Amino acid sequence: MIKLSARPTRRTVLGGFAAAAGTSLLAACQRELPAAPQSPAGSPATLRVVTLDPFSTHNLLDFGLSPVGAQEGLDQAVFPEHRETYAGLPKIGSYFEPDFEAIAALNPELILASSGQAEFRDRLAALAPTTLITAESSSTWPKAAEEVAAATGRQAEHDRLRTAYLERCEEIKARHGYALGRHTWAVAWLATAEGFSVRPTESNGAQVLALAGVRFGRLTEQNDTGKDIVLSWEEADRIADADVICLPGRTDGSKDPTTELALDQAAFQALPAVRAGRVAIFNHITPGSYRNATALADELDTYLTSL
Incomplete structure (x- = not known):
């Protein structure tokens, strides 16, 4: 549920x-x-x-x-x-x-x-x-x-x-159209021992990814509440159709403990994206300014190049 x-x-x-x-x-x-x-x-x-x-x-x-x-x-x-x-x-x-x-x-x-x-x-x-x-x-x-x-x-x-940010997203969309068209994404965060949250398309990081051409899996696309969806670890397969799963890092380069917790969960490790090694840890996934948003776009560009 x-x-x-x-x-x-x-x-x-x-x-x-x-x-x-x-x-x-x-x-x-x-x-x-x-x-x-x-x-x-x-x-x-x-x-x-x-x-x-x-x-x-x-x-x-x-x-x-x-x-x-x-x-x-x-x-x-x-x-x-x-x-x-x-x-x-x-x-x-x-x-x-x-x-x-x-x-x-x-x-x-x-x-x-x-x-x-x-x-x-x-x-x-x-x-x-x-x-x-x-x-x-x-x-x-x-x-x-x-x-x-x-x-x-x-x-x-x-x-x-703002102009630099918009231009950067358009550049990524044009450069990585093939990879963007092949894969769907989910943005997960706030992992606890009980479960984790899946961010909506309206959230700050998802906005940036979408502007750069990212498509999201069914759970995200069908969420019209504008709010996070909270899943238990038993429900992790609700994002099994996502080809790439994004998790938060930190701008100082340290590891986010909630991301480390998620990576340790058997239910998370069983997801197809994780088994295929398609986990994107972005340090700027919760941007609060155009510099942060552009940095997130840069991280996306680097990841798509390696995808």
Whole structure:
């Protein structure tokens, strides 16, 4: 029996967002939010911004504007070129527990947070103008990138990265049409002792793969909920028609423990794709910005070349 994943609780909503790749499901705050305040006046190059969520942190670093403070916990998810910068930033608490005193001490001119952090909006707005970036799910990462650019005056940087991403996906589709046409895929993650999840086509990583020409197996294609499907290990054969199975890595090159757990399961090892050695471990499978998405496309290109 296929089980749809339950609505995440306040403490589990990040799922693999920070741990697996930095930009996972943020299924919080579905209600309508007040209009975001205008960005403060001044030079975007010198704007003092604090970022409290992964989308904002990843995108701001991509746009070349280092925040003066950022949420903790993205060490294994931040883009490799930004790792040293991120490590040196003052940390202002976690996603669910911002450190308001630390934020105030940084004298920010703008605070970027997530729509999943709406409960903190009034307290944050008392410290500095605050913009809540759309994070209804992992699928909203392109909208989040646009909103971060608009709030910080980095539209040109946004447009350049978006164009490079779109062109890269088109290049892969044209170059690997034969391999893409022969194989179907499934994106699995969040393995536990009980089972694992299969990502929907709307999820952030699956969006990138699809734009580059990847086709998905029946379970993914027939899932019209927009949510992960949770399978027990006894149900692993529901993705047996997938010719390639994708699992998460980490941007720092370390092994993702959920991927290692999946690879150790007899039911997973029995899948035709696994027996044939067609397991793709992508470090950027949960992108939260155009740099991450382009890096995922690069990983796909490399894998297709060897397929």
